[in-house]
Amino acid sequence: IFEYNGSALVAMVGKNCFAIASDRRLGVQLQTIATDFERIYRIHDKLFIGLSGLATDSQTLYQRLVFRHKLYHLREERDMKPETFASLVSAILYEKRFGPYFCQPVIAGLGDDGKPFICTMDSIGAKELAKDFVVSGTASESLYGACEAMFKPDMGPEELFETISQALISSVDRDCLSGWGGHVYVVTPTEVTEKILKGRMD
Numbered sequence: 001i002f003e004y005n006g007s008a009l010v011a012m013v014g015k016n017c018f019a020i021a022s023d024r025r026l027g028v029q030l031q032t033i034a035t036d037f038e039r040i041y042r043i044h045d046k047l048f049i050g051l052s053g054l055a056t057d058s059q060t061l062y063q064r065l066v067f068r069h070k071l072y073h074l075r076e077e078r079d080m081k082p083e084t085f086a087s088l089v090s091a092i093l094y095e096k097r098f099g100p101y102f103c104q105p106v107i108a109g110l111g112d113d114g115k116p117f118i119c120t121m122d123s124i125g126a127k128e129l130a131k132d133f134v135v136s137g138t139a140s141e142s143l144y145g146a147c148e149a150m151f152k153p154d155m156g157p158e159e160l161f162e163t164i165s166q167a168l169i170s171s172v173d174r175d176c177l178s179g180w181g182g183h184v185y186v187v188t189p190t191e192v193t194e195k196i197l198k199g200r201m202d
Contacts, residue, residue: 001102002123004029006177007039007052008139010147010168011108011118013132014160017188018116020048020108021168023139023199025180026055035180035201043069044079045192047109048185049089052137053123054102061101064092082109082117086127093125100124104136114189139175146171161186161195169199 008023026037040050041062049065051058068088072080080088086107093101100123108118120134121127128134132151135143146167155163165184172179182197 002053002104003138003177005053005055006175006179007137008143008168008172008175008178009039009050009052009104009106009136010143010164010171011050011106011120011134012147012151012160012164012167013116013118014155014157016110016114016116017157017160017186018108018110018118019157019160019164019184019186020050020106021164021182021184021197022050022052023137023168023172023178023180023182024196025178027177030176032180038183040183040185041065042185042192043085043109046187046189047080047082047085048107048187049085050106050108050136051103052106053104057101058103061092061103061105065089068092081111082107083111085109086117086119086121090121090125090127093121093123097124106134106136108187110187110189138177139171142171142174143167157186157188157193161193165195165197169197173200 022039026034181199
């Protein structure tokens, strides 16, 4: 069921910045339904979540997360820290552990001190934290290889964009369930850059 719609997600850290990228294909197994599907959602300007897995479940989960973040904002009068948000996502997924959301989230954010935070988890909320990059989706095997080869610590925003884009494009070419270009966000303490990548269209 995790491979029903196909997906590729990756988040990577740089020097006081992070990038999160996904492919744009929505398919039903090998049939392509849409070529501009959004997998990365903005919670606030310094916090993003990418949801791979079953597309309908990821949209439902995103709506619940927005609701919970708005409640938090009303009560606390501030945005959620990435670590707090990761714990919230984990708790929501674990609540439904006997009939889970078929999603594997990738969370990326900047803390108050400008330090990037990335993590991923499985469909019942078991967190996996990383200092360099995290991947998820049907293309995750080839993403691991590409990121392992291309990643280097303390990259600036431009180099980080180039690295994550090359890793994503070369990985989805090796996976028939994801592709049709890419969607990349690069986030620094002062700005959010969003770019669309063109990839193979077959």
